[in-house]
Structure formats: structure tokens, C-alpha cells
Amino acid sequence: MADDKKLVKEITSMDEDFAQWYTDIVKKAELCDYASVKGCMVIKPAGYALWEAIQKDLDARFKATGVQNCYMPVFIPESLLQKEKDHVEGFAPEVAWVTHGGLEPLQERLCVRPTSETLFCDYYAKNVHSYRDLPQLLNQWCSVVRWEKTTRPFLRSREFLWQEGHTVHATAEEAQERTEMMLNVYADFCEEDLAIPVIRGQKTDKEKFAGAIATYTIESLMHDGKALQSGTSHNFGDGFARAFGMQFADKDNTLKYMHQTSWGMTTRMIGAIIMVHGDDSGLKLPPRIAPTQVIVIPVQMNKEGVLEKAAELRDILAAAGVRVKLDDSDRRPGFKFADCEMRGIPLRVEIGPKDIEAGQCVLVRRDTREKITCAIADLAATVPALLETIQKDMYEAAKAHRDAHTYEAHNMDEFTETVKTKPGFIKAMWCGDQACEDKIKELTTATSRCMPFHQEKIGETCVCCGKPAKKMVYWGIAY
Amino acid sequence: MADDKKLVKEITSMDEDFAQWYTDIVKKAELCDYASVKGCMVIKPAGYALWEAIQKDLDARFKATGVQNCYMPVFIPESLLQKEKDHVEGFAPEVAWVTHGGLEPLQERLCVRPTSETLFCDYYAKNVHSYRDLPQLLNQWCSVVRWEKTTRPFLRSREFLWQEGHTVHATAEEAQERTEMMLNVYADFCEEDLAIPVIRGQKTDKEKFAGAIATYTIESLMHDGKALQSGTSHNFGDGFARAFGMQFADKDNTLKYMHQTSWGMTTRMIGAIIMVHGDDSGLKLPPRIAPTQVIVIPVQMNKEGVLEKAAELRDILAAAGVRVKLDDSDRRPGFKFADCEMRGIPLRVEIGPKDIEAGQCVLVRRDTREKITCAIADLAATVPALLETIQKDMYEAAKAHRDAHTYEAHNMDEFTETVKTKPGFIKAMWCGDQACEDKIKELTTATSRCMPFHQEKIGETCVCCGKPAKKMVYWGIAY
Numbered sequence: 027m028a029d030d031k032k033l034v035k036e037i038t039s040m041d042e043d044f045a046q047w048y049t050d051i052v053k054k055a056e057l058c059d060y061a062s063v064k065g066c067m068v069i070k071p072a073g074y075a076l077w078e079a080i081q082k083d084l085d086a087r088f089k090a091t092g093v094q095n096c097y098m099p100v101f102i103p104e105s106l107l108q109k110e111k112d113h114v115e116g117f118a119p120e121v122a123w124v125t126h127g128g129l130e131p132l133q134e135r136l137c138v139r140p141t142s143e144t145l146f147c148d149y150y151a152k153n154v155h156s157y158r159d160l161p162q163l164l165n166q167w168c169s170v171v172r173w174e175k176t177t178r179p180f181l182r183s184r185e186f187l188w189q190e191g192h193t194v195h196a197t198a199e200e201a202q203e204r205t206e207m208m209l210n211v212y213a214d215f216c217e218e219d220l221a222i223p224v225i226r227g228q229k230t231d232k233e234k235f236a237g238a239i240a241t242y243t244i245e246s247l248m249h250d251g252k253a254l255q256s257g258t259s260h261n262f263g264d265g266f267a268r269a270f271g272m273q274f275a276d277k278d279n280t281l282k283y284m285h286q287t288s289w290g291m292t293t294r295m296i297g298a299i300i301m302v303h304g305d306d307s308g309l310k311l312p313p314r315i316a317p318t319q320v321i322v323i324p325v326q327m328n329k330e331g332v333l334e335k336a337a338e339l340r341d342i343l344a345a346a347g348v349r350v351k352l353d354d355s356d357r358r359p360g361f362k363f364a365d366c367e368m369r370g371i372p373l374r375v376e377i378g379p380k381d382i383e384a385g386q387c388v389l390v391r392r393d394t395r396e397k398i399t400c401a402i403a404d405l406a407a408t409v410p411a412l413l414e415t416i417q418k419d420m421y422e423a424a425k426a427h428r429d430a431h432t433y434e435a436h437n438m439d440e441f442t443e444t445v446k447t448k449p450g451f452i453k454a455m456w457c458g459d460q461a462c463e464d465k466i467k468e469l470t471t472a473t474s475r476c477m478p479f480h481q482e483k484i485g486e487t488c489v490c491c492g493k494p495a496k497k498m499v500y501w502g503i504a505y
Numbered sequence: 506m507a508d509d510k511k512l513v514k515e516i517t518s519m520d521e522d523f524a525q526w527y528t529d530i531v532k533k534a535e536l537c538d539y540a541s542v543k544g545c546m547v548i549k550p551a552g553y554a555l556w557e558a559i560q561k562d563l564d565a566r567f568k569a570t571g572v573q574n575c576y577m578p579v580f581i582p583e584s585l586l587q588k589e590k591d592h593v594e595g596f597a598p599e600v601a602w603v604t605h606g607g608l609e610p611l612q613e614r615l616c617v618r619p620t621s622e623t624l625f626c627d628y629y630a631k632n633v634h635s636y637r638d639l640p641q642l643l644n645q646w647c648s649v650v651r652w653e654k655t656t657r658p659f660l661r662s663r664e665f666l667w668q669e670g671h672t673v674h675a676t677a678e679e680a681q682e683r684t685e686m687m688l689n690v691y692a693d694f695c696e697e698d699l700a701i702p703v704i705r706g707q708k709t710d711k712e713k714f715a716g717a718i719a720t721y722t723i724e725s726l727m728h729d730g731k732a733l734q735s736g737t738s739h740n741f742g743d744g745f746a747r748a749f750g751m752q753f754a755d756k757d758n759t760l761k762y763m764h765q766t767s768w769g770m771t772t773r774m775i776g777a778i779i780m781v782h783g784d785d786s787g788l789k790l791p792p793r794i795a796p797t798q799v800i801v802i803p804v805q806m807n808k809e810g811v812l813e814k815a816a817e818l819r820d821i822l823a824a825a826g827v828r829v830k831l832d833d834s835d836r837r838p839g840f841k842f843a844d845c846e847m848r849g850i851p852l853r854v855e856i857g858p859k860d861i862e863a864g865q866c867v868l869v870r871r872d873t874r875e876k877i878t879c880a881i882a883d884l885a886a887t888v889p890a891l892l893e894t895i896q897k898d899m900y901e902a903a904k905a906h907r908d909a910h911t912y913e914a915h916n917m918d919e920f921t922e923t924v925k926t927k928p929g930f931i932k933a934m935w936c937g938d939q940a941c942e943d944k945i946k947e948l949t950t951a952t953s954r955c956m957p958f959h960q961e962k963i964g965e966t967c968v969c970c971g972k973p974a975k976k977m978v979y980w981g982i983a984y
Contacts, residue, residue, distance in 0.1 A: 071573035094550035
């Protein structure tokens, strides 16, 4: 048992030190590693397989709404970045600058894209001429660079992977509709595929994206009670269009400015999966996104017929459309059990000589550890249904945790006390004044996460200044 | 007919000016566009859809051999790039250098990866300890940057997309086996999916990759008789391993150096598809890689029932697993015919009132322009089979073209005359001396493309110096 104990012992308990627990899982489940470049990460095969699963599901959702993929250059000339004033102010302090190409200094510095609004604007200005060319619904999957000072694997790194969608429309209404549509795509993806419940809402002006007229967000709650901004969708109005001269001839033969959106989701969602679902035994992957959904582990593998039967079970499950692997390595079953729990595989199938005799096997759920005896004849029907049940139960468990860690505050004493003693979301009324947001942050370190679409009036007055309240806001300490 | 004529008129004939023909197709089929950064490209949706199709097919072939995907940082510290002498000499003159992060100058310059051998070496040195950890079979899909002086869309640009596989092995034999295996994966992919015949062989020392002990290549012939290096696979021996301290404890408990390979294929394959298959009407896509395989075009669309029947045909084909679209735009059929030819869609289905009356439709092959009348009842069976026929015929046509443009030269007069008058591959014997390679290049501008695995002895002496020959070599003018 030495190996098994060692495997588990190396994970810090989440109650003892959540940050260290997170780092331990990232390392032990072999999701990513620090790179030789400070603040950058190497995404290892297990982590990248998760990203591939996210890409596949999300990309299909995008394409179902008419979005097409494309690819823009990794570099942005400094002059292009500077065309929109708010945007350059937001990003210039955190970009990496290329100054030399080969042995020659460049005539103009190029930044490594921190986001590609300016490139898409330049493209649309040149390629869209008529209302017939609209809407344009483009997306790209790529990496971006932001020179962050403090970094954490998946959550904040100098380079990360994401998708960025950029659309242009003939009317303000269409742009607004697309902005909300994509936010809902993200929210549905999180809830249905990642089993992560989210709050859908709008960012305050203080928290919105550089250059946007409105930023929408989905916010999720991690196991330690901190919030994670999980996807954003921006309506730019015609601000960039005016800065970049993005005009089109409308049906009435007049030149009009385009209306624009952008929206993005990143590899930080891998961090969200870890922190929403994981426990002290390791990762817990929702079945729909798990690269391996089921692992078959033979017990007393050296006994005649065990390995063959285990392979048969794998084949039965693969034929039923399950992503399944057989662990036929020469390690002991105890090690394999702990290992597949660490890696978060949703379901394991144990099969030994006695099971074979009884024509059955044992299913062990990763989420609840429940053991279920299953006739081999029923396996192909039972497992896919059970995976759906696990998916649903993981969502419900995450939602119950979030709801249990969502509090109300009606005055600043309650607010401060809640931040101190009860990590989670705080719902509180707000007057709409940025001074109150600033003050709340100063007093409590909590920030406004969003003004939820689903508004509940939990009071009449601003939690901070006592003036008439305009919005109910979710607040929290964020990653 | 004004529109149709205009569409075709805008393409230069390939016989008149092949380079301009290529540029016209790239532009008119909306594959890519120049970007605001000199030498970089915007890959437009039609071009990117081709890349997605290439990725999907190639990635499945990699995974079938046990390869896993991962992601390494976009930056390489200068000190890391410099660890292997030949490698840095090969790449340092053409990399882009990042010197500032945010507002601060960096302590050490970072290059934007031109290729990632050094990062994978650093990773393997840290992560592989025992023979049990071997082999490691990793790949990444990403963009790389090389500061080229002259650029052409897809063929040579300062940034391009590719995959780079990097493996390490316990023995030299395994590394050699993997190097050749991946070359064959590329060759099979080109021949089976892209319908592009290739010559498989080894590069001469002069043409091999910086730091490799052996480079293998597949070489294809474009319509203008120029060669295109279409994929390479390198065996590094233990050269990088020694430079990076990549050691592992072998079964006999001694420390040994790892043996390493790398292999890559790029977006230049989109250029190859254009230049192998295209004609004066535009692109011709092989059905297996075509994002849209069939387009249904209604004729006399305003007549009652035509559009409905066209949609029905689309649904029949989609249900048969065909990637199909219906062009129900308000343009005239003549425009649509020219447009789908330009975009290279392998098969179009025309349906009008008379066809409906007769219970049939007309299939028009893009590759041969053959018109085939097909009973609507047979459509679901006929079209998938016809697409396979088109795929095969396109391969055969490309192979016939290549074979007809492959010549032999037995002395330098023949060689020079062939280069001047008959664009294509030249087979000629070679003594193995680089001085002869240099001289041939100086006299004819042709370079050695590869020493094919399939050696034919077409003479006894070197085409250049007349000394005893060691190898038969393919020569050509290359992109």
C-alpha cells in the first residue's frame, strides 16, 4: 500500500490550504507545468485533452449559431493598437513588444496580441463594404499574451489559450442580440457540459472591458468561496467602427458605421473545473467533458481470464459510445484506484475472478464513491445512463454549494462581516455610483462581479451609501 | 451574364502567369488576405475551414499511432535557444525578438518560437527520469514565426500555422522507426486525403534540418513543374539530449541519453492543394478534405416547388453523410455555377422544373466537368460513391501530371537543358559530395529535393563530376 498512501499524501487537504491543494492537483493530475519562461505554462497531455474537449463542444455551439473560424496574425503594429483610445490605455501596460526581426531592428514595434479587436477592425474595414456583407461572425482559437505580474496555472498566466469571437452587424439591435446570445452560449456550455452553475449578468462600468459600451459576464463560485469570471461578451457599439473607419453602404445607400461585439473563453475554465468539482482525492471530471469517461481495472489480473474479461468490458463500452480505457499496467489495483481518482475519471469498473463467476462487475462513481454491482449483460445500457446521472448530480452538487455560499448584505457591517467569515457571493443593493464600488473594494477587497439579469430586490437602498438603490449586484473576492 | 464573365475574367490564366493565377485564386476563393503586419496573413474562413479539415484528418492519424497533444509556450529564452549550436545558427537570423514586457525592458530577450525543439528538450529533461517514462510522443498545433524576407500566401510567410511533433525514445532504433513512421503518416495523408502524390526520401546533408542527423521529406510537384517540400521528419539522434542533459535511468540502472525525433506539416499544404489541383476556373478540392463536398443549385428558383425540391435533395445528401450546402441566394444560376467552381466544390447538383418532372437531377463534377443525369431516388447511393471516384481520379490526374513532368539527366548538358525547357522533377545520379550539389545549384538554380527510398539506378556516375555515383537524387526548382 506504500504507493497508494504516497499518492494521496502528496495532496494537501483543501481545508488546510486551498491554494496548495490546487497546485498539488495541477501537478499530480499532470495538467500543466511551469515553463522556462517566467509566468508561462506548459499544458501537459492530460490538461490539453481537457482543452480539446472544451474546444470541440464550444466550437460546435458557435458553429450552430453561424460562426465561422479564421486566423489573424499574432502581431499587432503599435499604431494599430493605438487607434482606439480606451483600448490602448487598457492593454498597453501589459503587452509584450517585439522590437527586432532577425538581426534588424523593426521600424515599428509590434505587440504580441493581448486580444485581437484591432486586427478584426482592420480586417472588417477592408473587407466589408455593403449591408450584403453583414453580419460577419468570425472566431479564432489561439493564444494571447498579457504581461501579468503574479501568475497561477490556468487562472492567470502570461500566455493563455482562448477563443475570441468578433462580429460586426448592420444595426445596434443585432449587435446587442449577438452579445447576449454568445453569453448564453457560454452559460449553457458551463452548465450543461462543465456542470458549473453560473450567474449571468452585466459588468458595472468600472469592471467592463476596455473600449466596450457594455460587458456581460458569467460568474461561477469556486469551492473556497471565491468567484471566477468564466466568460465575457462585449458590445462595442460603433466606437471601434468610428476609430477604424468601418463603414458600409446600407440598403438606403447611405454609409453607416458597423456595430460590433466580441466574446471570449479561456483555459482558465480548466482551473474552474478543478476548483468547482475537485476534492482531497484529486480531480473530478464531468462525464461530458472527460477525455476518458470510464476506466476498467482488472483485480487479480494474473488469474486466468481476468485480463481478457476486462478487455471485453472495455470493448462493450467502447461499442456503446463510451470513452473508455483499460488499465492493464503492472501496478497493483490499489494504486490504480487512487490514480484514476486523482485524474478525475468519472467512473471506474472493477472486475475480478469472483465477479466473472457471478457474471457481474462493480461500478464505482468518482463523484459520490458509490459502488454499484452491475450484470455484465446490462453494462452497455447502464453505463451511458449512469454517466448522465453523474453529470446531472455534479451540477446539482455544485449548485447546492454555490447557493449555500450565497449571502445577502443589507448594510456595510453585514457586508464586511460576511466577507470576513463566510466566503462566497454576496448579494447587495447598489446605487449605481462608482464611488460606492471603490469604497466597498477598499473596505472589504470584494469587487462587483455582476448585475444579474435576474434581479431580486432585496432592499431599497445602496448597501454602501444608503441612497436609493438601482441594481442588485453580486459581489465577491475574485480570482 | 455580366457577373459570371467578370468572375472568371478576374483570374489570370495559369499558362500566362502562374504566380498571378495563384494569387488570383487565393483572393477570389477568399482563402487568405495580407495583414497589416508585413509578411503575415489573415486566414479567411474558407482557408481556415480547409486547415480545420487537414487538422482533423491528420490529428486522427497521429493519435492512432499513440501521439498526444500538448501546448508549449510561444516564447523561448535566448539562452535556451543557444544550447544546441547547429540549431541556433540555423534559426537565430530569422527569429522575432521580444525585448519588453509591459513598460519594462526584459532581463533576457525572448524569441517568438520559430520551432520548439528547445522547449520540448527542456521539458523532457525535467519530466523524463526512467525507461518507464519512455517513449514520449507529443505534438502541438500552433503558429510559428520566421522573419522571412520574401513572402507568399500559404507558401512562405512570417507567421504560419503548423503542427510539430517531438518524441523521445530509449533507443536509436525506436527513434529511427518513429522518424520513418511519421514520414509515412504524412505521405499517406497527402496521397489519400489531399490526392497529392509524393516522393518519399531523405534530404542530403546540405538540405537537412539544423541539428538533425537525418531529415526525411515528402516532395510533391506543382502544376507549374516546381517542387514543394510538403512535410519533414527529423531524427536528432542524441545531439540535443547531450546539449540539454536529457538522461534517463535504463533497465540496467545506467544513465543514458534519450533519442529524439521531430516532424511537422504546415498551412503551406493549402498552397499545395491550390497548385496541384487548381485550373483556370479556380480551386479544385479533393472530396475528402473539402469543407463543402456538394452544392445544390436550383435553376428557375422562382418556379413553384423548385426551391423545396432543392432543399429536399440537400436533406437527402446530408442524411447520407455528405457535407452539402444549398445555394438559395438571389443570384442567377450562371453566377452560382462559376462561384462554386471558383471555390472548388467537388460536385454540384442542378435541379430545375424539367428535372423535377422527370424525377431526376444533374450532377456536374468539378474535376472533369462531366455532367451526369441521376434519378433522385438514386442520389443517396450515387453521390458518396461519385465523391470517392472524384477523389481517386484527382489523385490519378495529379500523378499522371507528375510522372509526365519527371525527367532523367545523365550529364550536365541534359540537366541544364531540362531545367531550362521542361519544368519538373529531374532524376540524376550523384556522388554524395556537397561540392556537386553546390555546383548544380549554381549552374541551374535546381536543388536536391531528396534521395528517394525507392532507388532506381539510372547510371553509374555522378551527373556533375562523373565520379562513381552513390545515390539517385530528385532535383528541382523549389518553392
